[in-house]
Amino acid sequence: MPTARPGYDKLIFELSTPGRHAHSLxxxxxxxxDPAQLLPAQHLRATAAExxxxxxxxxxxxxxxxxxxxxxxxxxFYPLGSCTMKYNPKINEDMARLPGFLRLHPxxxxxxxQGALQLMHELALDLAEVSGMDHVSLQPAAGAQGELAGVxxxxxxxxxxxxxxxxVLIPDSAHGTNPASTALAGFSVVELKSEANGDVDxxxxxxxxxxxxxxxxxxxxxxxGLFESKIHQITEMCHAQGVQVYMDGANxxxxxxxxxxxxxxxxxxHFNLHKTFTTPHGGGGPGSGPVGIKDHLAPFxxxxxxxxEGDEYALDWSRPxxxxxxxxxxxxxxxxxxxxTYIRTMGPDGLRAVSDNAVLxxxxxxxxxxxxxxxxxxxxxxHECVVSARRQKKLGITAxxxxxxxxxxxxxxxxxxxxxxxxxxxxxxxxxxxxxxxLDEFCDAMIQIAREARESPQIILxxxxxxxxxxxxxxxxxxxxxxxxxxxxx
Amino acid sequence: MRYISNTPAQQREMLATxxxxxxxxxxxxxxxxxxxxxxxxxxxAMAESDLIRHLRRLSAKNANADDFACFLGGGSYDHxxxxxxxxxxxxxxxxxxxxxxxxxxxxxxxxxxxxxxxMMAELTGMDVANASLYDGASSVAEAVLMxxxxxxxxxxxxxxxxxxxxxxxxxxxxxxxxxxxxSAPLAEGVTDLDALRKSVSAQTAAVVVQYPNFFGCxxxxxxxxxxxxxxxxxxxxxxxxxxxxxxxxxxxxxxDLVVGEGQGLGVPMSFGGPNLGVFxxxxxxxxxxxxxxxxxxxxxxxxxxxxxxxQTREQHIRREKATSNIxxxxxxxxxxxxxxxxxxGKEGLRKVGELSxxxxxxxxxxFAKIPGVALTFKAPFxxxxxxxxxxxxxxxxxxxxKDKILGGVPLKTLDRAYKDxxxxxxxxxxxxxxxxxxAAALAAxxx
Numbered sequence: 001m002p003t004a005r006p007g008y009d010k011l012i013f014e015l016s017t018p019g020r021h022a023h024s025l026x027x028x029x030x031x032x033x034d035p036a037q038l039l040p041a042q043h044l045r046a047t048a049a050e051x052x053x054x055x056x057x058x059x060x061x062x063x064x065x066x067x068x069x070x071x072x073x074x075x076x077f078y079p080l081g082s083c084t085m086k087y088n089p090k091i092n093e094d095m096a097r098l099p100g101f102l103r104l105h106p107x108x109x110x111x112x113x114q115g116a117l118q119l120m121h122e123l124a125l126d127l128a129e130v131s132g133m134d135h136v137s138l139q140p141a142a143g144a145q146g147e148l149a150g151v152x153x154x155x156x157x158x159x160x161x162x163x164x165x166x167x168v169l170i171p172d173s174a175h176g177t178n179p180a181s182t183a184l185a186g187f188s189v190v191e192l193k194s195e196a197n198g199d200v201d202x203x204x205x206x207x208x209x210x211x212x213x214x215x216x217x218x219x220x221x222x223x224x225g226l227f228e229s230k231i232h233q234i235t236e237m238c239h240a241q242g243v244q245v246y247m248d249g250a251n252x253x254x255x256x257x258x259x260x261x262x263x264x265x266x267x268x269x270h271f272n273l274h275k276t277f278t279t280p281h282g283g284g285g286p287g288s289g290p291v292g293i294k295d296h297l298a299p300f301x302x303x304x305x306x307x308x309e310g311d312e313y314a315l316d317w318s319r320p321x322x323x324x325x326x327x328x329x330x331x332x333x334x335x336x337x338x339x340x341t342y343i344r345t346m347g348p349d350g351l352r353a354v355s356d357n358a359v360l361x362x363x364x365x366x367x368x369x370x371x372x373x374x375x376x377x378x379x380x381x382x383h384e385c386v387v388s389a390r391r392q393k394k395l396g397i398t399a400x401x402x403x404x405x406x407x408x409x410x411x412x413x414x415x416x417x418x419x420x421x422x423x424x425x426x427x428x429x430x431x432x433x434x435x436x437x438x439l440d441e442f443c444d445a446m447i448q449i450a451r452e453a454r455e456s457p458q459i460i461l462x463x464x465x466x467x468x469x470x471x472x473x474x475x476x477x478x479x480x481x482x483x484x485x486x487x488x489x490x
Numbered sequence: 491m492r493y494i495s496n497t498p499a500q501q502r503e504m505l506a507t508x509x510x511x512x513x514x515x516x517x518x519x520x521x522x523x524x525x526x527x528x529x530x531x532x533x534x535a536m537a538e539s540d541l542i543r544h545l546r547r548l549s550a551k552n553a554n555a556d557d558f559a560c561f562l563g564g565g566s567y568d569h570x571x572x573x574x575x576x577x578x579x580x581x582x583x584x585x586x587x588x589x590x591x592x593x594x595x596x597x598x599x600x601x602x603x604x605x606x607x608x609m610m611a612e613l614t615g616m617d618v619a620n621a622s623l624y625d626g627a628s629s630v631a632e633a634v635l636m637x638x639x640x641x642x643x644x645x646x647x648x649x650x651x652x653x654x655x656x657x658x659x660x661x662x663x664x665x666x667x668x669x670x671x672x673s674a675p676l677a678e679g680v681t682d683l684d685a686l687r688k689s690v691s692a693q694t695a696a697v698v699v700q701y702p703n704f705f706g707c708x709x710x711x712x713x714x715x716x717x718x719x720x721x722x723x724x725x726x727x728x729x730x731x732x733x734x735x736x737x738x739x740x741x742x743x744x745x746d747l748v749v750g751e752g753q754g755l756g757v758p759m760s761f762g763g764p765n766l767g768v769f770x771x772x773x774x775x776x777x778x779x780x781x782x783x784x785x786x787x788x789x790x791x792x793x794x795x796x797x798x799x800x801q802t803r804e805q806h807i808r809r810e811k812a813t814s815n816i817x818x819x820x821x822x823x824x825x826x827x828x829x830x831x832x833x834x835g836k837e838g839l840r841k842v843g844e845l846s847x848x849x850x851x852x853x854x855x856x857f858a859k860i861p862g863v864a865l866t867f868k869a870p871f872x873x874x875x876x877x878x879x880x881x882x883x884x885x886x887x888x889x890x891x892k893d894k895i896l897g898g899v900p901l902k903t904l905d906r907a908y909k910d911x912x913x914x915x916x917x918x919x920x921x922x923x924x925x926x927x928x929a930a931a932l933a934a935x936x937x
Binding site: 009012013021023025026029034042043046050053066067072074075087091101126141155185187256257264278281283284285302325329331345350363367407413438464482483485 | 491516519541550551611622661708762782833841842847848852891918921
């Protein structure tokens, strides 16, 4: 058993020393500098905010040390399924930091923002081509907001046709954001049971389709990593009943240049630029969740729309049927620059090679693991594979235990317990950027854990022991939430 | 393909292990009619040197705040960004990690978010803050939705002093739950309290005011709170935390929720995104909050550690019953803000506020001396103010660009009632020389 490991355990507040500072601000160069002479007293803080007093060296060392407590793609294989933790190219960062992009104010006159508007216009066209959609709005801040935008456009479309449709159908294998976004848009959610391999149950779908259904929302490839092969039949069944079909684009990394949602009959799809298009995940965001639509939904696009008039680019606000705005400004532009850079770096053949290699890598992992873990479905997968630890569970080892043991063996963990329809799910998405050597090391580790489950389970149950902390008391954290630092004795 | 590691030989080896002849064989489930039968029609791949040249040219078409004196505000501000921020956020362990679902391998992110929550709670004067939402606008929208859920009431009153772009986003978010939105008018640049009193009712879930408001004016938050609370509604205050090193925290003035845009805390303007949605609340509302929360706990050895907590509020567990649909937030921007507040510290953040308001007042006085130019409102203001101009603000702004000045935001497109007005923001970065040059250029432009 490990004893207390050496390690850093400070918060920035605990480094504070009165009188120390790290800032460099100019002296006041205008005559009146005392706020008490400028503002009524009731608007001025009675006491200074309790913020850290630290030096620049303190700041650099503290956050450098904190960073060392993290696993990231730059340091570790990060097979977190559904999240597409691929390599984030460094040139993207250089381009996003060009002063004309980084230091551009969103309300600068359009004539003084032409380069930014042009880039957004071009990125929207590229995403439309990649998806086979007619229009793309770059405004949504992340996938979930893209979903909200998409579902609101569907709602507005039906209402404009004088139809009040109140339900949205969503499979039980869906990401949690699908039902959450749909409920937020004012619909009631009807959960459809999937077949065991995550495919849509056509009989069940037919039974639920009707004049009160606004949309069917599915993930393609599905969350088990399988391409829904009856997709044309599904979109035709839906359209026959006036139902719009929405594609959750979380798994777009599987299909670049292979197939396009627009050609499959989808009316709406969103993109996660932080997954497929290499913008960094940043410890939980920012993301960017553009939404693509077919022509019939164009009147409802979020405002403003970036348009090209002759050689000029502009923001078009006069869209009377628009669903409105989703963010204060035009979208997560910094992410748009990175995605644009990535698409231009890769070109058409490069994008296709991304998906080919993502599929190859996932199938390689699946093949190497299938004798040791239960597959969730037969046949080849697309860009990710889902295996079940139900065999290990009989030995007292859960998917979570396996995840923790992987941390000790030098890997971040796959997504666990998702999709919900697979018992003890481990969802593994290797991405195209990983080498065979890395995949082999990971598979060796997974196979080692399967062996340990039979032979020496305690080592798994004790894991992790190499991380800055061991397993944490989640229940206690939720029962008595401590959500901020308080000074000792306070 | 420099981002794809496997060589053709390795690909063949892997295919052999899988037991298929080609990658095509792995795609067999995709019906022929679903396949794209041509290459994607996107531009050809560019070499890095060509790409850099191209984007340098494209970006040079934009008026950036290094080469132009930026007096633009309205929700995005040119505040100082200390050098350590960029160096630290680019550490790959922060930059290329994701949501800390495995806390043992994510303590760095979790600790920094815990620090961020502490700083935001302190600055806003609230009990708790979440790990971030997308931006100021969506934070206001989430606050209105939360007030609706907490009070089970179907209406909200929003002051016309709230950023009009934010009000548009609130409208979008309120469409689904059918929350009725009423606006409270302004009098002399601040919310008309008599009109506000008349617009609240037993149906009002929330009153929303901004501090300082969109026009830079300082609202009477306490009075707005009393009106809201008398009606049983929550008081939502929209505030920019970079100002709260100097200004009274809204929590001390009766706010139930404090939300807003944190971009000023070290996040680059970047044409309006990514930004930083701040969301803080009173303790009793914590279980109804949207977004992620980090809590302190202990590990098996009793050692301090941090985890995502109260996750049963969130979409990945509660699905359609979640408090919000948000998943990905803006953790990296929250990290920027955390480093910013650490660098600025107790003294620096106050000084940012003092310098900004001092320079804004100097500028306002200088501009108001120009014949035909007047301050639009009489109310006290902080670092932003509206000017009424004798000539079209759009044309004045265009003229100022020639003098390398980004003069402000013409208000016509945002609110027609102020078509003659220009919104001017002054941060600590503007020098007296910048302001004097602006005054001279403005005098020439309106003459």
